[in-house]
Amino acid sequence: MPAMNIVQAVNSALREEMRRDDRVVLLGEDIGRNGGVFRCTEGLIDEFPDRVFDTPLSEGGIIGTAIGMALYGLRPVPEIQFLDFIYTGFDQIVSEAAKMRYRSGGQYSVPMVIRTPFGGGIKGGHYHSQSSEAYFCHTPGLKVVVPSTPTDTKGLLTTAIRDPDPVMFLEPKKLYRAFREEVPEGEITVPFGQAKVRREGKDVSIFAWGYMVNVSLEAAERAAKEKNVECEVVDMRTLVPLDVPAILNSVKKTGRAVIVYEAPRTGGRSCGSRGSTRRSRTPLRTCTCRTRTVCSRESTRRWRSEPQITSRRAW
Amino acid sequence: MGDLLRVIGDDGSANPQLDPKLSPSDAVRLYRLMLMERILDNRMLGLQRQGRIGFYGPSVGQEATIVAPAMTLEGNDWIFPQYREPGAALARGMPLLDLVNQFMGNAADAVHGRQMPCHYVFRNGNFMSISSCVGTQIPLAVGAAWAAKIRGDRVVTLVYFGDGGTSTSDFHAGMNFAGVFRAPTVFVCNNNQWAISLPVARQTASETIAQKALAYGFDGVRVDGNDALAVYRAARDAVRRARAGGGPTLIECVTYRLGPHSSSDDPSRYRDEREVEAWWRHDPLTVYQSYLRHLGIWTEEFEADLEKAIGEEITEAVRQAETNPPPPVETLFGDVYFQMPPHIEEQLEDLKRVRRR
Numbered sequence: 001m002p003a004m005n006i007v008q009a010v011n012s013a014l015r016e017e018m019r020r021d022d023r024v025v026l027l028g029e030d031i032g033r034n035g036g037v038f039r040c041t042e043g044l045i046d047e048f049p050d051r052v053f054d055t056p057l058s059e060g061g062i063i064g065t066a067i068g069m070a071l072y073g074l075r076p077v078p079e080i081q082f083l084d085f086i087y088t089g090f091d092q093i094v095s096e097a098a099k100m101r102y103r104s105g106g107q108y109s110v111p112m113v114i115r116t117p118f119g120g121g122i123k124g125g126h127y128h129s130q131s132s133e134a135y136f137c138h139t140p141g142l143k144v145v146v147p148s149t150p151t152d153t154k155g156l157l158t159t160a161i162r163d164p165d166p167v168m169f170l171e172p173k174k175l176y177r178a179f180r181e182e183v184p185e186g187e188i189t190v191p192f193g194q195a196k197v198r199r200e201g202k203d204v205s206i207f208a209w210g211y212m213v214n215v216s217l218e219a220a221e222r223a224a225k226e227k228n229v230e231c232e233v234v235d236m237r238t239l240v241p242l243d244v245p246a247i248l249n250s251v252k253k254t255g256r257a258v259i260v261y262e263a264p265r266t267g268g269r270s271c272g273s274r275g276s277t278r279r280s281r282t283p284l285r286t287c288t289c290r291t292r293t294v295c296s297r298e299s300t301r302r303w304r305s306e307p308q309i310t311s312r313r314a315w
Numbered sequence: 316m317g318d319l320l321r322v323i324g325d326d327g328s329a330n331p332q333l334d335p336k337l338s339p340s341d342a343v344r345l346y347r348l349m350l351m352e353r354i355l356d357n358r359m360l361g362l363q364r365q366g367r368i369g370f371y372g373p374s375v376g377q378e379a380t381i382v383a384p385a386m387t388l389e390g391n392d393w394i395f396p397q398y399r400e401p402g403a404a405l406a407r408g409m410p411l412l413d414l415v416n417q418f419m420g421n422a423a424d425a426v427h428g429r430q431m432p433c434h435y436v437f438r439n440g441n442f443m444s445i446s447s448c449v450g451t452q453i454p455l456a457v458g459a460a461w462a463a464k465i466r467g468d469r470v471v472t473l474v475y476f477g478d479g480g481t482s483t484s485d486f487h488a489g490m491n492f493a494g495v496f497r498a499p500t501v502f503v504c505n506n507n508q509w510a511i512s513l514p515v516a517r518q519t520a521s522e523t524i525a526q527k528a529l530a531y532g533f534d535g536v537r538v539d540g541n542d543a544l545a546v547y548r549a550a551r552d553a554v555r556r557a558r559a560g561g562g563p564t565l566i567e568c569v570t571y572r573l574g575p576h577s578s579s580d581d582p583s584r585y586r587d588e589r590e591v592e593a594w595w596r597h598d599p600l601t602v603y604q605s606y607l608r609h610l611g612i613w614t615e616e617f618e619a620d621l622e623k624a625i626g627e628e629i630t631e632a633v634r635q636a637e638t639n640p641p642p643p644v645e646t647l648f649g650d651v652y653f654q655m656p657p658h659i660e661e662q663l664e665d666l667k668r669v670r671r672r
Contacts, residue, residue, distance in 0.1 A: 025465065050465065056495055061454055061488030068458020068472075071443070072393075074465070076458075088484060095448045096455060102650045104436045104444035105426040109653065140651045140659075164653035193656065241656040 001182040006175055009150040009183055010040040010115070013157035014077065016187065018048050021075060024161060027053040027062055028079030037081055038117060038176055063089030063114065067097050070112040075161060083118035083170065084127045090135070097166040098141030113160045113167045118146075119211050119262050121174025126300040131210075131262035136168045137239050138267075143167045143192060144239040148175060148213040151183045152237060155190030163192070172210035193241035197250070201232035205250040205289075208260040209236045216260050231258075251289045260294045268295055319537055319569055322544035327605030335548045343612060345386055345543055346603055347621060349378035352402035353600060354625050355411075356574070359418060359432075362633070363578040368418045372433045374399040376573030379543035379599035380505045382406055384473055384550035384566070392554070393441040395456035395474040397449075397505070398433050403475070407440025415632045421639035427646035450476060450483030453502070457489045460498040460557075471557045473501045473550070479510025481527065482518045490565070494531035499557035501550060502528075502565040505540065507572035512585035528565035540568030541599040544606065570599070644670065 004012065018024045026041060032054040035042030045052040055062050059080055066076040080086045086093075097110045120129035136144045143165055147153040153171070160167040198213060199220050206216045213235045220231035232250050236243065251257050261268050322333045337345065356373040363371045374381055377399065385394060385403035394403055401414055413425060417435040420428030426436060426444075436444035446452060456474035463470035480486055481504060493500050504524050508515050521527060528535030536553075538545045546568055553564035571594035575582050582591075607613035648655065648663040655663070 025462075053496075056491055058488045058491065060484055061492045064451070064454025064485060064488055065458030065461055065492050068455040068460070069462040069465075070458075071455060072459040072462035072466075074462045091448060091451060092454065092485075095446055096451050099446075100444060101653070103426060103430050103434070103446075104438070104650075105424075105429070106650045107425065107436050107438040108444055143652070241658065244657070 001184055003180040004150045004154075004183040005177045005180050006147070006150050006153045006171065007038060007040050007177060009153040010157060010171065011042060011044070012183070013154045013161070014041065014044060015047065017158060017161045018044065018051060021161075022051070023073065023075045024077060025051045025053070025069065025074055026077050026079065027055050027066060029055060029057055029062070029081050031079050036079060038173065040115070040171075041079065059085055059087070059089040060092060063092040064096070066112050066114075067092060067100075067110050070110040070166075071100070071108055075111055077113045077115060077161060080114060080116040082124075082128050083116045083132060084130050086114075086116060093136070093142070093166070093168075094139050098139045100141075101165070102141060109164055110166045111164050113157070113163075113169050115157075115169045115171060117173035117176070118170040119172050119174055120301055120306060121211060123303040123306050125303040129301045129303075131268075131296075133168070133170055133239060134263060134267050141166065142240060144170065145192065145237070146170045146172065146209040146239060147237065148172060148210055148235050150181050151188070152190055152196075152235075154183055155188045156192075156237065158187065159189045159192060162189070170210065174211040175214060178214070190237070192238045193243050195237055195243035195246035196235045197232060197246075198235050199231065199233040201230035201254065203230045203254055204232070204256040204258060205247075205254045206231050206233045206258045206260055207236060207247060207250075208233065209239060210262070212260045212262060255289045257289050257291045258294060259291065262296055264296045264298045265293060266298060319539040320545045320549055321539045321542050322548055323542050323602055323606045327609030329544055329606060329609075333545070333548055335544060335551055337544075337547070339610070339612065341386065342607065342610065345382060345547070346607060346613075347625070348382040348386075348402045348406055349543065349600055349603065350621060351405060351625050352378045352382065354622065355401060355414075355629055358629050358633070360574075360578060362418075367637070368432050369420070370432045370578055371418065372399055372577045373574040374401070376571050376594065376599065377505055377507055377540070378402055379546050379603065380503070380540040380568035380570050381475070383543045383546040384475075384501070384503050387547060387551040387554050388471065388473060391441070391468070391470050393443065393456070393459055393470065393472040395443045395452040395459070395472060396445050397452065397475040397477060397480065398445050398447065399505070400475055401433075401435070404435055404437055404440070404442050407437060407442045409435070409437040409440055409442060411628060412632045412635055413437065415629075415636040416639065419636050419639070420642065421636060422642045423636070423639045424642065427642040427649075429646075450480040450485035452476070453480070453483075453485045453489035454492065457493045457496075457498045457500050460500040460563075461492070461496050464496070464499060469558050471499045471501060471554050473503060473554070475503050475505060477510060478504065478506040478508065478515045478518050478524060479513070480504070481524055490527070490531040490563075493563040494533055497560075497562035499560075500563045501553040501557055502563060503550065504565065504567045505570060506567050507570050509572050509576070509582070509586065511576045511580065514586075523567060525565060525567035533563050533565070535565040535567065537567045537569060540570030541597050541602055543599060543603045573598075
């Protein structure tokens with residue numbers, strides 16, 4: 001098995017799905033000859049010159065035309081260079097992609113994967129760092145996926161491309177080249193709606209996604225060493241659909257929950273505790289567990305406050 | 316009206332250089348669809364006033380710009396409508412009863428009462444689902460055309476929007492992508508002079524909407540939108556060019572919204588009734604009648620028979636539609652995703668439990 005980082009895992013999933021299904025096309029800014037600003041699509045234009053498109057600089061145009069391609073029967077995978085730039089296409093995502101199946105009574109659908117790097121860690125200031133996954137989790141019709149390892153990246157992206165619904169695929173840019181792991185060659189898929197316990201523990205449950213999984217694992221190691229507290233770290237992997245049983249199983253055991261995310265506090269936690277019905281409403285409370293949130297402050301980011309970039313593997 | 320493309324002369328004759336030479340059956344079909352749209356609009360507005368449907372967006376005065384472009388398409392082509400094109404849906408084969416069921420949002424409505432009236436969809440005719448958001452359909456039409464080009468299909472997409480729609484960022488994005496990728500898309504702008512309460516001069520300082528195409532690297536044409544043959548001719552040429560690989564075209568149809576924006580609108584608040592009266596003298600139906608009369612088809616009797624037949628068809632569709640019950644509660648929750656995920660299933664079960672109480 002080759003060792004891969006997340007950038008290579010994205011590339012591998014795209015390449016294999018493009019080989020398997022000639023309806024898969026890529027479009028985005030600088031994704032062709034340049035291979036994307038993070039190099040996720042490097043070399044794909046050589047193998048698929050008629051299915052990789054450098055587009056004009058317009059997120060609304062990229063997403064809008066990708067929706068049209070999906071309606072026609074293709075499987076477009078648009079890349080948005082940074083999640084921070086997606087908002088001129090936000091109307092298209094919320095009003096067209098997310099609503100199409102519902103509003104057409106199932107006559108039309110939008111099987112499309114919007115790939116985009118999100119989150120902080122590259123000293124990019126607020127226009128290269130935000131974590132606005134809550135906007136998308138709030139919109140029925142979208143699925144929201146956040147991998148945190150190379151293997152999950154390949155498996156979840158493959159599942160996303162084959163999924164019949166529009167998927168927001170948020171890539172934690174801080175982890176793009178942070179570490180490598182052995183990734184199985186050939187086809188691997190990771191199902192949506194299944195969280196993964198990254199570290200077992202009996203004292204407190206930590207629920208996280210993306211780069212915060214990595215941070216939580218580091219914190220768990222320190223808590224074990226310095227405080228003799230055993231944390232269980234649960235990587236949510238998909239925020240919609242959310243694995244509620246996994247949350248309940250963990251807090252039943254520990255009775256304490258910490259939700260960790262990069263976004264500001266207001267509205268951000270709803271990603272990790274979706275609920276509006278009796279059974280799923282605040283599952284943490286039904287277990288009478290104590291819950292804390294670790295997240296960003298209610299201000300935008302500044303790059304000067306970020307720690308030095310590390311590349312060590314945390315687990 | 317200046318340098319507009321016109322085909323039907325004042326005497327009802329078609330300019331021989333520009334005449335698209337419709338077959339007699341197509342010539343009548345075009346008229347029947349326009350008349351159907353006119354009568355349907357009046358009847359549906361009446362039903363809305365009686366509280367039998369919730370809302371309606373009429374298209375009175377724009378029948379030529381709506382029906383004629385749709386008639387130039389082939390079966391595999393696609394339409395991305397705005398929200399004022401029942402005549403185009405009917406031209407693509409949508410049954411009248413389906414339309415009326417949608418206006419009523421009943422159990423037979425294909426979209427289960429989810430969308431407000433006038434937001435119909437007809438996949439069998441490649442007639443795209445309608446959004447209330449102005450302009451969002453434009454990049455979609457370009458994307459579908461681009462996809463057809465990638466697949467090597469000789470398919471054309473046609474997108475309708477209004478003068479207000481040309482102010483949106485999606486108009487710019489769609490036009491720009493269509494130009495860069497030479498997408499086989501025909502852009503049909505129904506310039507009806509008013510975007511709800513704002514005149515076109517407040518949407519754009521451009522002298523014409525057609526000239527905007529120049530900036531995107533393709534042709535724009537400006538036609539008399541109340542001359543059905545002119546609209547047909549321009550659309551047919553644009554569709555042919557797109558199908559042959561010649562890229563997109565923008566057609567500005569200069570027309571007028573003779574009625575309100577919708578059943579909720581009162582145009583007397585913002586426009587002069589004398590302006591409306593002037594445009595009634597250039598009604599697309601009477602312009603086209605003069606052409607049919609010139610051909611020897613249109614007579615008072617022909618008109619009376621056709622109006623009677625259409626009226627009966629609508630009466631029957633309304634009668635049938637009103638026998639349908641409301642959509643079942645399950646349809647509130649379906650089609651959010653391909654498969655209903657657990658959290659929506661739970662909410663459906665919850666609602667059922669509450670209703671049982």
